[in-house]
Amino acid sequence: MASQGFWSLGGDNAGANTGNQSPSTPRAWCQAAAQKLSGGIGSKLCALLNVGEGEKPGEPAAKQPPETAAGTCGCNKSCNCTKAPLVFSDLYSTDLLPAMDGDTKTMTFLQEVVDILLAYIVESFDRETKVIDFHYPNELLQMNNWELQDEPATLDDILISCRATLKYAIKTAHPRYFNQLSTGLDMVGLAADWLTSTANTNMFTYEVAPVFVLLEYVTLKKMREIIGWPDGRGDGIFSPGGAISNMYAMLLARFKMFPEVKEKGMSSVPRLVAFTSEHSHFSIKKGAAALGIGTESVICIKADERCTCIENLLKVIQGAWGGSLLMSRRHRWKLDGVERANSVTWNPHKMMSVPLQCSALLVREEGLMQNCNQMHACYLFQQDKHYDLSYDTGDKALQCGRHVDIFKLWLMWRAKGTIGFEAQIDKCLELSEYLYNKIKDREGYEMVFDGKPQHTNVCFWYLPPGIRYMEDKEEKKKHLHKVAPVIKARMMEYGTTMVSYQPQGDKVNFFRMVISNPAATFQDIDFLIEEIERLGQDL
Amino acid sequence: MASQGFWSLGGDNAGANTGNQSPSTPRAWCQAAAQKLSGGIGSKLCALLNVGEGEKPGEPAAKQPPETAAGTCGCNKSCNCTKAPLVFSDLYSTDLLPAMDGDTKTMTFLQEVVDILLAYIVESFDRETKVIDFHYPNELLQMNNWELQDEPATLDDILISCRATLKYAIKTAHPRYFNQLSTGLDMVGLAADWLTSTANTNMFTYEVAPVFVLLEYVTLKKMREIIGWPDGRGDGIFSPGGAISNMYAMLLARFKMFPEVKEKGMSSVPRLVAFTSEHSHFSIKKGAAALGIGTESVICIKADERCTCIENLLKVIQGAWGGSLLMSRRHRWKLDGVERANSVTWNPHKMMSVPLQCSALLVREEGLMQNCNQMHACYLFQQDKHYDLSYDTGDKALQCGRHVDIFKLWLMWRAKGTIGFEAQIDKCLELSEYLYNKIKDREGYEMVFDGKPQHTNVCFWYLPPGIRYMEDKEEKKKHLHKVAPVIKARMMEYGTTMVSYQPQGDKVNFFRMVISNPAATFQDIDFLIEEIERLGQDL
Known part of the structure; x- marks a missing residue:
């Protein structure tokens, strides 16, 4: 549907990385990230070089254990991390607590999961990474073995499943994720949720x-x-x-x-x-x-x-x-x-x-x-x-x-403190006002409601050049109704940002920007506008 | 109320550790646990020696940073852990992601939280530890500063709050926690919940x-x-x-x-x-x-x-x-x-x-x-x-x-696998049958319902010696009604186990044992019966 003719999802490049995208493989990303980090933290990342790898369409997941049997941790030579040598491909959930002598295995397994999560968190906040690696439901169903079996899987399989799940998840912490309330990921809130679990x-x-x-x-x-x-x-x-x-x-x-x-x-x-x-x-x-x-x-x-x-x-x-x-x-x-x-x-x-x-x-x-x-x-x-x-x-x-x-x-x-929440909320409202001021008189934009928004909702139409000067009002409206869905679909294909849209009553589809993401900055608002124009200019 | 006279909660020893309790301080427990563990895992525990410390009644929480400023990780001399030297007492949540250069601080902070959680998990499965460190609501309100403030707290305070919260939490993973469905803590389920968060x-x-x-x-x-x-x-x-x-x-x-x-x-x-x-x-x-x-x-x-x-x-x-x-x-x-x-x-x-x-x-x-x-x-x-x-x-x-x-x-x-769930469920039913067979003809016990339970609910009365031979049926019933609440209260004071009780219709309070804890063994069922008798013999 959306990929046919005029209303295509970005032509030949749909889904491909663009210039401002992340390094082309997770391995490359990890290496880059590890270089950025000082101290012992870098070595944590080195164990994660195959985040999400082995999950390519049609291929079975690669089952190399993250730890080797040689007694080393499986990281690189200079690693001084404290992981115990465990071969997860030989272990099952029944080897973990409450199993006898399950302490070490449990801590090592959970630490491995945490390392995957920590890498995902750092990656999520990186503007060079994609908000989403989008696939249609039927594709995604084929991309991994999600079926439930009678027989148990090894802990290595479980770690691979964790990586695959995160690979295709939305990075809701990403500074350019604006799709809905709720956005952003608070680190203390996350720690608290781990404790709650x-x-x-x-x-x-x-x-x-x-x-x-x-x-x-x-x-x-x-x-x-x-x-x-x-x-x-x-x-x-x-x-x-x-x-x-x-x-x-x-x-x-x-x-x-x-x-x-x-x-x-x-x-x-x-x-x-x-x-x-x-x-x-x-x-x-x-x-x-x-x-x-x-x-x-x-x-x-x-x-x-x-x-x-x-x-x-x-x-x-x-x-x-x-x-x-x-x-x-x-x-x-x-x-x-x-x-x-x-x-x-x-x-x-x-x-x-x-x-x-x-x-x-x-x-x-x-x-x-x-x-x-x-x-x-x-x-x-x-x-x-x-x-x-x-x-x-x-x-x-x-x-x-x-x-x-x-x-x-x-x-x-x-x-x-209460003042910290206040600052966070005030900043979101500032960003909304910035967006409103930026587009209210900008060529190609129309606000859906009169006046400055009272909250962080900013509702607007973007009219691509091909629609902007149409004289037939009904024809123009009909075309405009299709603009936001296509731009949104392209955003998801490119994975650069996400923002919601909706119709309301007799108002055709408009962008419904809502800012609640504490990671977002004025530059991210600028990026959003540039991206809407980049993805919508041919419509 | 419950602490007056005959129906007291265990006399002078109420709340004190008994012989089969954990080492008397969290520090001692941690040292013992660290010795049990091989490889690098032991060193993770060494940073946790003050789990829950500084939370004594009436005293303000001790605010020694878990990391010192000296550039070492704050563990002991032989530690080779990879923690970066951070002084959490100088840091706030605003220093974490999405803050500029927040990567290392975030990973170190979250790793610190995870270390607290890992130690708690290992402790929870240890039968030598208490199921609960019980305090009445008004006491618990006084035992820590739980109030919310206008001003932010340091990350060190946040870590202290995490430790205090776990110190007074119920160890629902404990093999002798039978209070309700749900009991037990599955390690893969926990990993999945951390990923979900x-x-x-x-x-x-x-x-x-x-x-x-x-x-x-x-x-x-x-x-x-x-x-x-x-x-x-x-x-x-x-x-x-x-x-x-x-x-x-x-x-x-x-x-x-x-x-x-x-x-x-x-x-x-x-x-x-x-x-x-x-x-x-x-x-x-x-x-x-x-x-x-x-x-x-x-x-x-x-x-x-x-x-x-x-x-x-x-x-x-x-x-x-x-x-x-x-x-x-x-x-x-x-x-x-x-x-x-x-x-x-x-x-x-x-x-x-x-x-x-x-x-x-x-x-x-x-x-x-x-x-x-x-x-x-x-x-x-x-x-x-x-x-x-x-x-x-x-x-x-x-x-x-x-x-x-x-x-x-x-x-x-x-x-x-499906067969793993089956084995887990079958085992709970076996344990219930074991309990039923153990007490159905045991002196001092009466079953509430006829016949073998179809599920893992086993409902029974325990009649202490002082009540067992009473001839006045109404008087006996009146006394029996008070037995389960007092034994339950004493269990919580000692922290050794927890099991529920209830009345139903004209049936006075009975124990309503329900087994869903995959960590429980036949020996834990034996322990429960011994504990009921130990705590109830004077009633």
């Missing part, structure tokens, strides 16, 4: 997650203080994403007005209607469908209309993305009035770049969440435990088990 | 998670084949836990019968009733409350009754835990008929020990999930993309963003 526990009770439950308590209180609720009082929980947080908020609002709905269902209450902004997130409609309100009973209010009665009626649900603006003294006025809301969804995995997932629902009224959702499962929430049961927070949510999402936010907050 | 992306579209979307596709198909649906056809998704999977299944069942409910809500359909087993999970009631069915319309069927009409009526929702039995040729008959279900919730994070969270909902009918939940968000699910849109799976769920839960299951499956 290692702790491998569940948030339902204090007894299995004492520290994490306390950190959730401390952090939610701080977030409520920032919202402006007196003394940070209220309640809250971290949930698996903003859509679930929003649904939880709707569930609470319904229960607050009609507590009998919990036992007796929707047949016991009057027909309910939900008011929301016409620009609200689609999760409000999903929530209405799930809760039995029905999408037709979601009344969308024009965004620029003022209606105090509706503001009061509605249990105000803030957009999850904007919540982070509360941390910026310069921009927090944009959320004036949020302290009057009964519930706030705030997704630190968006503007604050906390690793996915991290979404908080904050609730003004204490006790409401517990009353709304509790079912008193007697095997979890025993009432005769020896500690303060208010720390068994699991019954406040619909979920039973709940993933630990708090530690990465807490550790990042500690590392940055 | 590093890739930091979202499952909503193929364009941002190409490999993970394909792996979800491959794995769900394999799971449907195992269920027994023809050619593995059908649909499915990984969701944040079994409770959400169950709610999704109820949502689908409702939509299947009354598709108008999506737009028109519950007022457009007849009053609905949900049938379930009296022993079903409480998430069925939570789902009924959320969906507007109401908990009173959940009809619980006695577990031993047979009623074909209800089996047919009900869109059979299997218990999420049992799903894994399908992988065992020896035990799969216990789920005979599952292939007739329209949806199956299967939680690999339970019996299969995949790190939390990992829950799959599998659905027989293709297209139903999409029709039920899709809202066509135009900024995510553009219809004019250049690849096959069936791989944009995000609109099948209520969630918008969706955490990547697939990679750890896929990589573990690859590492073990």
Whole structure:
């Protein structure tokens, strides 16, 4: 489709490296990277020279063990790394802990995985590397043996699978990755997520997650203080994403007005209607469908209309993305009035770049969440435990088990301080303003909405020269609608950058730039514009 | 409360180390562990000698940098590790990537975190170490500075926070941790979770998670084949836990019968009733409350009754835990008929020990999930993309963003093969049978249910000598009700093991042993029984 004729994906060069791309092989990249690094770190990279190699289309993966049997580490001659000599092609997962004498093998295996990850991280931040090594689904299915077998694979196979997976992953940490919220990769957040995985526990009770439950308590209180609720009082929980947080908020609002709905269902209450902004997130409609309100009973209010009665009626649900603006003294006025809301969804995995997932629902009224959702499962929430049961927070949510999402936010907050988050958010808004100022009067660009964006969304059309001067408005619109998808597809083929596009109502496809990537600079914005023009000039 | 009088938590020794506990300080433990290890791995541990130190009650955390400024790595004299000389107490998160020249600092910092994690992992599997270093919530709040500040903390502080967090965490990998499903820590699963965090992306579209979307596709198909649906056809998704999977299944069942409910809500359909087993999970009631069915319309069927009409009526929702039995040729008959279900919730994070969270909902009918939940968000699910849109799976769920839960299951499956999971599951059932055989006729024990358990749940009362021969049945019951909570509290104080308890209906508190920990052995079962008797003999 997209590769036919005029709307091609960049002609003969599609998918090939361009001049400003990375060195042509991973090996070359690693060698270059190792030279850049001082001290012992360089030697870590030397073991990684075959990152992603042996994964060429149609060829079986090369199975050379990263360690040789000769008793050396398999690195180069000058290496002084401390890897123990293990032959992963002779080892299986059953040789690792809890196997007897599995300590050394386990540490060596995990260190090997970490070395792969460290190299990937350093590479991800390098502008000379691709954001994505794109392949169509059917191609990618053929490029590696992804099938699951009855028989076990060796640890060498497992390491090869790790390299292959990263080779074809999107580098979401890349400074030129703008595709969506969330972008960027915070190093302290990542460390925290590794620790969370290692702790491998569940948030339902204090007894299995004492520290994490306390950190959730401390952090939610701080977030409520920032919202402006007196003394940070209220309640809250971290949930698996903003859509679930929003649904939880709707569930609470319904229960607050009609507590009998919990036992007796929707047949016991009057027909309910939900008011929301016409620009609200689609999760409000999903929530209405799930809760039995029905999408037709979601009344969308024009965004620029003022209606105090509706503001009061509605249990105000803030957009999850904007919540982070509360941390910026310069921009927090944009959320004036949020302290009057009964519930706030705030997704630190968006503007604050906390690793996915991290979404908080904050609730003004204490006790409401517990009353709304509790079912008193007697095997979890025993009432005769020896500690303060208010720390068994699991019954406040619909979920039973709940993933630990708090530690990465807490550790990042500690590392940055509130002022660090503020600086990060302010910088994203500066970059958006820079983009807006750069293109608002530039030839070939049109803004989708009037005026300076209030947040880091900048929506615009790029009109290639061949379309720019068309007189037939309908014909022009028809052509323009196809521009963004083709440029986006070419971006992915070249792997140089990624930005999203969408239509909206009667507006044809436009670029929907959104900046949340702390690695991005003014030069990356310049690059984006140059790249759009380079990839779109023939359209 | 629990520490008063007769029902005390072990008298003067409460909280102290017992003879079979770990060396008395983390430093001593580390030294012992380092001696056990060969090769260069020992030197990794030497940097960790102060794991958790400086966290004593009331004292501020010790802030000695793990690296000194002298240009050495801070390890001992014979160390030949490759750590670069960095003074973390002079560094902040802003010195890490994406900072200019942040590569070396980032790798060194992350390596330091990994060293902490590796030491924690090895320690967790050591039976000589405590399962938990328990403190009451108010104590734990005082034991460290957990508060969030405006100002940033140094990277040294961040490392100290990591150590403190792990010091007070539950060692869920410990061979004697039986508190709940999930227990154990799989090393390949952990490696996969670290990689997932590093890739930091979202499952909503193929364009941002190409490999993970394909792996979800491959794995769900394999799971449907195992269920027994023809050619593995059908649909499915990984969701944040079994409770959400169950709610999704109820949502689908409702939509299947009354598709108008999506737009028109519950007022457009007849009053609905949900049938379930009296022993079903409480998430069925939570789902009924959320969906507007109401908990009173959940009809619980006695577990031993047979009623074909209800089996047919009900869109059979299997218990999420049992799903894994399908992988065992020896035990799969216990789920005979599952292939007739329209949806199956299967939680690999339970019996299969995949790190939390990992829950799959599998659905027989293709297209139903999409029709039920899709809202066509135009900024995510553009219809004019250049690849096959069936791989944009995000609109099948209520969630918008969706955490990547697939990679750890896929990589573990690859590492073990289907036969490896089978062996792991069979072993847990063997251990349960061993426990059952050991206590069914043992003096002082009574089984809660008749006959051999079909799964790894073994429910029993322990009657201490002082209660064993009481003649007044009501008095005996009253006393017995208090036994399990006190023994459990003492287990936590001593930190030797953890097992759950609960009452059920008119049955007073009993131990609810559940075995899913691949690290557990017959000797650990013996230890549990000895420990119950040791801690309960004076009651």
